[in-house]
Amino acid sequence: MKKTAEIKPEDAAKELIEAYPVKVGRKRAKQIIINEVGLEEQVPEVMANVRTIPGIITMRGCSYAGCKGVVLGPTRDILQITHGPIGCGFYSWLTRRNQTRPAGMKDPNYMPYAMSTDMQEEQIIFGGEKKLKKAIEEAIDIFHPKAIGIFSTCPVGLIGDDVHAVARDMEEKHPGINIFGFSCEGYKGVSQSAGHHVANNKVFTDVVGLIDTPKQGKYKVNILGEYNIGGDAFEIERIFEKAGITLHSTFSGNSVYEEFASAHTADLNVVMCHRSINYLAEMMEKKYGIPWFKVNFVGAEATAKSLRKIAEYYGDKELKDNVEKVIEEELGEVEAARKDAASRCAGKTAMLFVGGSRAHHYQELFRELGMKTIAAGYEFAHRDDYEGRKVIPSIRVDADSRNIEELKVTQDPERYRDRLTEEDRKRLGDEFKFKNYEGMMPDMDKNTLVIDDLNHHEMEVLIEKYRPDIFCAGVKEKYVVQKYGIPLKQLHSYDYGGPYAGFKGAVNFYHDIDEMLSTKVWSLVKAPWDDSPQLTARYACE
Amino acid sequence: MLLRHTPKEIKERSALTINPAKTCQPIGAMYAALGVHKCLPHSHGSQGCCAYHRSALTRHYKEPVMAGTSSFTEGASVFGGQANLLEAINNIFTIYNPDVIAVHTTCLSETIGDDLNQIISKAKEEGKVPAGKYVIKANTPSYVGSHVTGFANMVKGIVDAFPVNTGKRTNTINIIPGYVEPSDMAEIKRIAAELGVKAIVFPDTSNVLNGPQTGKYEMYPSGGAKIADLIKAGDSAATIALGPIASGPAAKALDAKCKVPCEILNLPIGIRATDEFVDRLRILGGVCVPESIATERGQVIDVITDNQQYFAGKTAALIGDPDQLVSLAGFLTDIGIKVRHVVTGTAGKKFEKRVKDVAGGDVNVKEAGDYFYFHQLIKNEKVDIMFGNTYSKYISRDEDIPLIRFGFPIYDRTGHQYIPSAGYRGAMRLVEKILNAILDRQDRDAAEEKFELVM
Ligand code: SF4
Ligand code: SF4
Numbered sequence: 001m002k003k004t005a006e007i008k009p010e011d012a013a014k015e016l017i018e019a020y021p022v023k024v025g026r027k028r029a030k031q032i033i034i035n036e037v038g039l040e041e042q043v044p045e046v047m048a049n050v051r052t053i054p055g056i057i058t059m060r061g062c063s064y065a066g067c068k069g070v071v072l073g074p075t076r077d078i079l080q081i082t083h084g085p086i087g088c089g090f091y092s093w094l095t096r097r098n099q100t101r102p103a104g105m106k107d108p109n110y111m112p113y114a115m116s117t118d119m120q121e122e123q124i125i126f127g128g129e130k131k132l133k134k135a136i137e138e139a140i141d142i143f144h145p146k147a148i149g150i151f152s153t154c155p156v157g158l159i160g161d162d163v164h165a166v167a168r169d170m171e172e173k174h175p176g177i178n179i180f181g182f183s184c185e186g187y188k189g190v191s192q193s194a195g196h197h198v199a200n201n202k203v204f205t206d207v208v209g210l211i212d213t214p215k216q217g218k219y220k221v222n223i224l225g226e227y228n229i230g231g232d233a234f235e236i237e238r239i240f241e242k243a244g245i246t247l248h249s250t251f252s253g254n255s256v257y258e259e260f261a262s263a264h265t266a267d268l269n270v271v272m273c274h275r276s277i278n279y280l281a282e283m284m285e286k287k288y289g290i291p292w293f294k295v296n297f298v299g300a301e302a303t304a305k306s307l308r309k310i311a312e313y314y315g316d317k318e319l320k321d322n323v324e325k326v327i328e329e330e331l332g333e334v335e336a337a338r339k340d341a342a343s344r345c346a347g348k349t350a351m352l353f354v355g356g357s358r359a360h361h362y363q364e365l366f367r368e369l370g371m372k373t374i375a376a377g378y379e380f381a382h383r384d385d386y387e388g389r390k391v392i393p394s395i396r397v398d399a400d401s402r403n404i405e406e407l408k409v410t411q412d413p414e415r416y417r418d419r420l421t422e423e424d425r426k427r428l429g430d431e432f433k434f435k436n437y438e439g440m441m442p443d444m445d446k447n448t449l450v451i452d453d454l455n456h457h458e459m460e461v462l463i464e465k466y467r468p469d470i471f472c473a474g475v476k477e478k479y480v481v482q483k484y485g486i487p488l489k490q491l492h493s494y495d496y497g498g499p500y501a502g503f504k505g506a507v508n509f510y511h512d513i514d515e516m517l518s519t520k521v522w523s524l525v526k527a528p529w530d531d532s533p534q535l536t537a538r539y540a541c542e
Numbered sequence: 543m544l545l546r547h548t549p550k551e552i553k554e555r556s557a558l559t560i561n562p563a564k565t566c567q568p569i570g571a572m573y574a575a576l577g578v579h580k581c582l583p584h585s586h587g588s589q590g591c592c593a594y595h596r597s598a599l600t601r602h603y604k605e606p607v608m609a610g611t612s613s614f615t616e617g618a619s620v621f622g623g624q625a626n627l628l629e630a631i632n633n634i635f636t637i638y639n640p641d642v643i644a645v646h647t648t649c650l651s652e653t654i655g656d657d658l659n660q661i662i663s664k665a666k667e668e669g670k671v672p673a674g675k676y677v678i679k680a681n682t683p684s685y686v687g688s689h690v691t692g693f694a695n696m697v698k699g700i701v702d703a704f705p706v707n708t709g710k711r712t713n714t715i716n717i718i719p720g721y722v723e724p725s726d727m728a729e730i731k732r733i734a735a736e737l738g739v740k741a742i743v744f745p746d747t748s749n750v751l752n753g754p755q756t757g758k759y760e761m762y763p764s765g766g767a768k769i770a771d772l773i774k775a776g777d778s779a780a781t782i783a784l785g786p787i788a789s790g791p792a793a794k795a796l797d798a799k800c801k802v803p804c805e806i807l808n809l810p811i812g813i814r815a816t817d818e819f820v821d822r823l824r825i826l827g828g829v830c831v832p833e834s835i836a837t838e839r840g841q842v843i844d845v846i847t848d849n850q851q852y853f854a855g856k857t858a859a860l861i862g863d864p865d866q867l868v869s870l871a872g873f874l875t876d877i878g879i880k881v882r883h884v885v886t887g888t889a890g891k892k893f894e895k896r897v898k899d900v901a902g903g904d905v906n907v908k909e910a911g912d913y914f915y916f917h918q919l920i921k922n923e924k925v926d927i928m929f930g931n932t933y934s935k936y937i938s939r940d941e942d943i944p945l946i947r948f949g950f951p952i953y954d955r956t957g958h959q960y961i962p963s964a965g966y967r968g969a970m971r972l973v974e975k976i977l978n979a980i981l982d983r984q985d986r987d988a989a990e991e992k993f994e995l996v997m
Contacts, residue, residue, distance in 0.1 A: 020637060054610075054613045054626040054627070056610070056613070056633060057611075057638070058593075061589065062589060065593070085566055085683075085684035086559065086564060086565060086684065087594065087595075087684050088591075088594070090562050093933070095597070095598075110547070112545055115559065115560050116559045120686070121685050124653055124683075124685050134556060136558075141553070154590075154619075155650060158654065186591065187588040187618070187650060400615050400616065456608065476593070476596050483753075525756065
């Protein structure tokens with residue numbers, strides 16, 4: 001077994017595509033990159049957000065999953081109806097670990113309910129709008145929601161059902177209820193990513209901006225792209241509260257409808273998962289004048305840095321002092337835990353292949369443990385998530401992306417408000433970056449591998465070649481990797497642990513990774529007789 | 543309260559399903575295909591379905607679940623998925639080298655109207671299917687039936703593809719085990735072996751979805767029905783199909799195709815249903831039931847008679863798949879538990895009668911029902927124990943009713959992969975679980991002076 005440092009990345013890149021038919025190999029080669037960071041964070045171009053090749057065992061899911069599952073799913077009081085055959089609604093039922101905490105027993109929480117029109121052959125042939133309308137009536141009758149989202153699955157578009165028209169009709173009948181549809185059919189785009197965009201658009205046009213009453217409090221910030229998996233948003237809420245920052249709305253972990261509807265009244269948008277929600281940040285800036293910048297609450301250092309940036313944005317001494325106090329208080333415990341875990345984890349290697357931001361964010365936590373990320377990639381991200389937003393102008397928009405609507409957004413004549421004065425801008429200077437995301441690659445070492453849309457075969461090759469100490473991916477990969485005797489940390493579900501965000505989350509993560517890497521169970525895999533299977537000696541009892 | 547919006551009052555719903563007690567066909571087809579050795583299931587549709595099905599099966603089995611997808615994009619949805627499937631077949635054989643690709647459709651490719659037979663023929667013509675390799679198929683439109691139907695359709699797809707009647711009858715018995723766990727399939731095989739009956743069991747997911755940790759990953763684990771055996775199944779003396787809904791169609795198709803007569807029995811869950819299975823197997827195989835099986839049987843009955851007082855008069859609510867529920871309802875009734883509510887998500891006219899025949903005429907039975915309705919039934923008439931999949935735990939917690947996990951999916955506990963609920967051994971496991979649930983509850987709720995040491 002070669003040490004990682006002795007493996008030539010060029011060899012690995014070659015081996016990864018060796019088994020492929022020529023055409024497949026050619027395409028994949030453009031998605032397998034040996035990292036290099038040049039001047040001004042210049043990195044090689046990676047092909048991303050392109051079709052998965054038919055027959056390839058991919059990690060990716062679909063647009064519906066990105067729309068309903070990721071973006072809207074975590075909201076507890078928007079009643080969500082899947083329009084389609086039963087499967088899609090069934091699989092997206094509570095499987096993403098979005099935690100939510102209704103204030104009281106009387107407050108709505110529809111998340112434990114999976115609602116579907118359970119389309120039958122009759123609707124496929126004659127259309128499903130009638131059934132959808134009836135389903136909405138029945139839902140209103142039982143649940144009395146203030147908002148309903150309708151999510152389209154694959155057949156809906158094909159049979160010509162117009163969910164938007166149904167939504168309008170039903171809204172007319174029930175003027176007190178906000179009803180909106182999503183054209184997030186599974187075949188749209190090339191991955192979940194298309195669904196994120198569809199969700200962003202609809203939430204922007206149909207929800208944000210409806211309620212003009214802001215939350216009470218100072219320093220009103222929205223967090224975009226935090227879905228409260230395993231309670232991450234709870235931890236961020238805790239830190240914000242401690243620092244005196246008012247968390248206005250989270251899109252969409254532990255969120256409620258009213259917070260979305262009034263999100264345009266906040267001072268600032270900070271973006272966690274750039275891939276899934278940058279559209280909303282951009283549109284809110286254009287229409288309402290809310291500036292945004294990227295933050296990361298994964299990793300203790302990153303959390304501290306993000307808090308400081310928020311404080312810097314306001315430039316307020318009281319807030320800055322508060323933030324410093326919080327960081328100092330929290331880092332004590334974090335440092336102790338980190339040191340302890342790092343004494344065992346340092347020097348070990350990790351690979352991360354997941355999502356559209358986590359494969360980047362979690363490198364922070366590994367770095368804090370002294371571990372090396374030797375290969376990473378996203379499941380459904382775009383070039384800007386790899387190379388940084390600076391490449392956006394040069395991204396070619398192909399047919400698959402073109403079928404997702406780009407909204408034309410203009411300033412809202414009444415609600416647009418410039419959040420920054422000239423003075424603010426001067427104070428912040430050019431150093432202070434808005435609308436920024438440098439991407440994953442500038443953060444990674446030279447000669448590490450960056451692989452977009454990693455598939456099963458390539459995962460096998462990587463593991464056999466590098467045998468990393470830990471692999472991070474999702475549930476479909478988990479048991480494959482573990483059969484190799486290598487622990488896999490799920491970065492979608494956290495293996496039902498977490499939270500991993502914020503300070504407490506970092507401590508949890510150090511602890512969990514330490515345990516995974518030092519557990520004795522793997523030493524049981526080999527039986528004592530495995531090395532000498534042939535019995536030649538005599539029985540001791542003879 | 544987790545399910546805080548579920549009212550006690552039941553209103554008729556005709557369009558909205560709330561908390562489904564079924565899922566879509568392809569996942570059942572994928573599961574069945576994994577029961578063929580060196581077979582890679584392939585989902586012909588957009589990749590989201592495949593991701594969902596693989597994830598769901600993975601969460602249930604905690605094992606690798608491999609499957610390809612045609613990864614439709616909008617273009618394929620408009621122009622048809624032929625090009626995607628042809629490319630997929632070529633890629634799969636080149637990269638993953640299975641012996642069989644088992645293609646199933648999704649609601650998307652069905653709505654488009656892709657003709658699998660034609661596409662597969664074309665793949666063969668174009669030399670995309672290497673010699674000695676197979677591409678088999680099943681149509682699994684998700685807007686018809688449920689995951690159980692999908693399973694049945696793929697098992698039928700296996701029958702359409704492999705068995706050959708050479709004219710030389712053997713004394714082998716085919717057993718189609720139904721949509722049950724790998725552990726159950728292994729148990730059914732073991733019973734046949736104990737009896738000394740030569741059996742071909744298919745599909746067979748044992749040693750595929752309950753594999754050992756060896757430190758080595760095998761894309762195609764040792765389990766699964768072998769192609770050679772599947773071909774020979776056409777010469778067998780008879781077929782026993784366990785579970786009319788999951789196994790019936792394949793057994794009938796095999797009869798029609800190769801003149802192998804079939805008997806369709808209930809799933810061997812509980813004593814009576816297992817008795818029926820063992821008895822038919824003994825007669826068809828021309829063997830005697832050995833002492834070992836008689837002992838296993840006697841042991842469960844011993845435990846049941848010893849604990850009769852704890853079962854007597856207890857009430858139960860059941861939700862799950864039709865074949866399972868019929869046998870389970872019968873078993874519970876046999877041991878003295880009163881079955882009160884039985885709900886399945888799968889539509890089927892005969893279901894009500896099948897349940898009532900074994901559990902009595904006053905049971906609340908519903909086909910094409912959902913968890914929401916099931917919960918309402920319980921709110922209207924509380925029970926002592928519940929049987930159902932993982933989703934039942936929300937009701938179990940809200941209503942404070944002990945839950946015995948039974949069926950698909952079980953995402954939050956383990957054991958079902960490895961330890962059967964079929965056969966007498968399986969009955970023993972069920973009895974142990976039921977007793978634990980009842981007695982733990984009694985221990986938890988007993989007044990201090992009523993707290994028993996010996997039970
Ligand atoms: S689109 Fe159809 S086949 Fe796919 S998961 Fe949904 S119901 Fe199932
Ligand atoms: S964090 Fe990952 S899983 Fe979550 S939305 Fe972003 S990309 Fe998706």
